[in-house]
Amino acid sequence: xxxxxxxxxxxxxxxxxxxxxxxxxxxxxxxxxxxxxxxxxxxxxxxxxxxxxxxxxxxxxxxxxxxxxxxxxxxxxxxxxxxxxxxxxxxxxxxxxxxxxxxxxxxxxxxxxxxxxxxxxxx
Numbered sequence: 001x002x003x004x005x006x007x008x009x010x011x012x013x014x015x016x017x018x019x020x021x022x023x024x025x026x027x028x029x030x031x032x033x034x035x036x037x038x039x040x041x042x043x044x045x046x047x048x049x050x051x052x053x054x055x056x057x058x059x060x061x062x063x064x065x066x067x068x069x070x071x072x073x074x075x076x077x078x079x080x081x082x083x084x085x086x087x088x089x090x091x092x093x094x095x096x097x098x099x100x101x102x103x104x105x106x107x108x109x110x111x112x113x114x115x116x117x118x119x120x121x122x123x
Contacts, residue, residue: 018066025074034076041081051088056096064089 041047051064058064065086072082 018070021067021070022073025070025076029074029076037071037076041077041085044080044084047081047084048088048091051085051090052092052095053088054085055089055092057092058089059093059096061086061089061093064093 040050054064055061068077068082068085071077072079077085
């Protein structure tokens, strides 16, 4: 029974937090902020790049998704821009994971092999 209470309580805090974030974004969503967000997300490529930056910064796709949903409910972004930002966030989080598990010795050996191949073919 304790687990059910923890789940219901956590879900309630989550829903309240989403509501609070949305209401505060509505308050902050003045003309200047709307103009900036529109400029950053009007082009799908720039929205994807901003999403990638946000994904690498937050290191959490779920947190980024919840923020974008709050921005969508506040009408700061369009649905197309929100999708591009979330897709870019997935790319950014994936890049962080790849960088974290990448073995630098393997990269150095590959670079050494490529350098040797270029040096041999130059003659």
